Amino acid sequence: MERDKSHHWTFFSNYGHILLALAQDPEARLRDLAERVGITERAVHRLLSEMEAAGVISRHREGRRNSYSIKQTVKLRHPIEDHRTVGDLIDLIDLESSPRRRGGKSAARAN
Numbered sequence: 001m002e003r004d005k006s007h008h009w010t011f012f013s014n015y016g017h018i019l020l021a022l023a024q025d026p027e028a029r030l031r032d033l034a035e036r037v038g039i040t041e042r043a044v045h046r047l048l049s050e051m052e053a054a055g056v057i058s059r060h061r062e063g064r065r066n067s068y069s070i071k072q073t074v075k076l077r078h079p080i081e082d083h084r085t086v087g088d089l090i091d092l093i094d095l096e097s098s099p100r101r102r103g104g105k106s107a108a109r110a111n
Contacts, residue, residue, distance in 0.1 A: 023090045
């Protein structure tokens with residue numbers, strides 16, 4: 001994915017980008033997530049492991065691949081947003097209207 005080099009920051013962290021990418025494709029490979037977010041596969045693995053340890057996602061082994069479920073009811077972590085949930089964040093971005101979402105796989109969402 002070609003990115004405009006003039007953009008040096010975004011409103012979401014890599015954790016948020018990975019979470020939103022998984023909401024769009026819960027069967028995404030590390031390689032796919034890394035390319036989509038713009039970080040290394042190793043960094044994606046570390047961030048996924050941290051989100052799993054925090055109870056935000058669950059990893060399910062399906063043959064040789066992983067699939068992920070997002071726990072929608074987990075509260076966001078910072079005091080400014082801890083009155084909202086992971087599900088609220090995903091809903092805010094409105095993934096259903098995203099061009100990448102149309103015709104794609106349905107997201108695995110767990111409560």
